[in-house]
Amino acid sequence: MTLRQVLHLVRPHTLPASLAPVITALALAALDGFFRPTTAILTVLVGLLAQIISNIANDLFDFKKGADGKERKGFERPLSLGKVSYREVKNLLIITIIATALTGIALIRLTSPWLFIVGALVILGAIAYTGGPFPFAYHGLGEVMVFLFYGLVAGGGTYYIQCGTLSWEAIALASAMGFASCNILVVNNYRDVEEDTLSGKRTLFVRFGKSLAPKLYLANILLSVLLLFPFYSIIEMLSSGIYLAQMMHLQRTMLRTEGQELNKVLVRTAQGVVFFALNALIVIFVHYQWGTALGGLHHH
Numbered sequence: 001m002t003l004r005q006v007l008h009l010v011r012p013h014t015l016p017a018s019l020a021p022v023i024t025a026l027a028l029a030a031l032d033g034f035f036r037p038t039t040a041i042l043t044v045l046v047g048l049l050a051q052i053i054s055n056i057a058n059d060l061f062d063f064k065k066g067a068d069g070k071e072r073k074g075f076e077r078p079l080s081l082g083k084v085s086y087r088e089v090k091n092l093l094i095i096t097i098i099a100t101a102l103t104g105i106a107l108i109r110l111t112s113p114w115l116f117i118v119g120a121l122v123i124l125g126a127i128a129y130t131g132g133p134f135p136f137a138y139h140g141l142g143e144v145m146v147f148l149f150y151g152l153v154a155g156g157g158t159y160y161i162q163c164g165t166l167s168w169e170a171i172a173l174a175s176a177m178g179f180a181s182c183n184i185l186v187v188n189n190y191r192d193v194e195e196d197t198l199s200g201k202r203t204l205f206v207r208f209g210k211s212l213a214p215k216l217y218l219a220n221i222l223l224s225v226l227l228l229f230p231f232y233s234i235i236e237m238l239s240s241g242i243y244l245a246q247m248m249h250l251q252r253t254m255l256r257t258e259g260q261e262l263n264k265v266l267v268r269t270a271q272g273v274v275f276f277a278l279n280a281l282i283v284i285f286v287h288y289q290w291g292t293a294l295g296g297l298h299h300h
Contacts, residue, residue, distance in 0.1 A: 020276070101123065125145060140204045187266045
């Protein structure tokens with residue numbers, strides 16, 4: 001495989017959005033007075049590698065199930081185009097799983113043996129998304145898995161690793177990131193409804209209709225903003241208002257866009273997750289500074 005083909009399989013453009021819940025959770029932990037650099041770096045690496053596992057596994061299992069047809073509207077997949085072999089992609093997946101497991105073991109040794117269960121679930125979840133006897137993406141559970149793994153597990157797990165406990169603020173932030181991240185998959189599955197119907201991939205919108213997608217997209221935007229409510233003051237509301245306006249404009253664009261043009265909406269939605277993470281960092285930082293200035297209004 002060439003480096004270009006590896007990059008197509010790894011999909012670097014997906015990595016910033018997958019790291020967003022980890023980075024925001026690390027920032028919250030640091031503001032709570034807990035930050036361990038070594039475990040933070042290892043957590044970031046596990047997050048990156050888990051996303052790469054998911055990306056490669058998606059290509060591998062979608063190809064195996066015949067879900068990547070000639071009429072595919074999504075980004076280039078070298079395996080379905082015959083540019084790389086099944087064995088090459090499988091070997092790359094195995095190498096990535098081993099790298100993730102080794103990084104996870106190092107993290108477990110520095111923290112708690114109980115994290116082995118979480119780590120195993122992360123790797124299995126990344127594979128079972130499109131692989132295994134019950135692929136979640138093929139049974140309309142993709143959005144649920146994104147919320148769990150890119151919200152509660154990534155955000156809540158990162159905070160717990162740093163602090164040894166969870167707070168309501170950490171759970172609210174992790175959930176907000178989960179809802180924001182869900183919209184990447186919403187656009188992806190909205191774009192692919194016709195193709196998924198033909199290949200037997202029963203996504204949420206194949207099962208319940210394409211018109212559900214824009215409504216779910218809007219609901220995820222609103223829920224992500226509302227979940228930051230515990231942190232809000234006037235300054236934070238202004239920051240979140242900019243995000244809200246941008247994403248609602250994007251939702252309206254989604255309604256009048258079809259086919260490959262939705263790839264632009266998908267990219268901008270992924271960028272929106274990163275923007276939301278930056279917004280969340282501003283909201284949290286201002287909240288803590290404001291609380292400190294008023295004598296420490298933040299309580300656990």
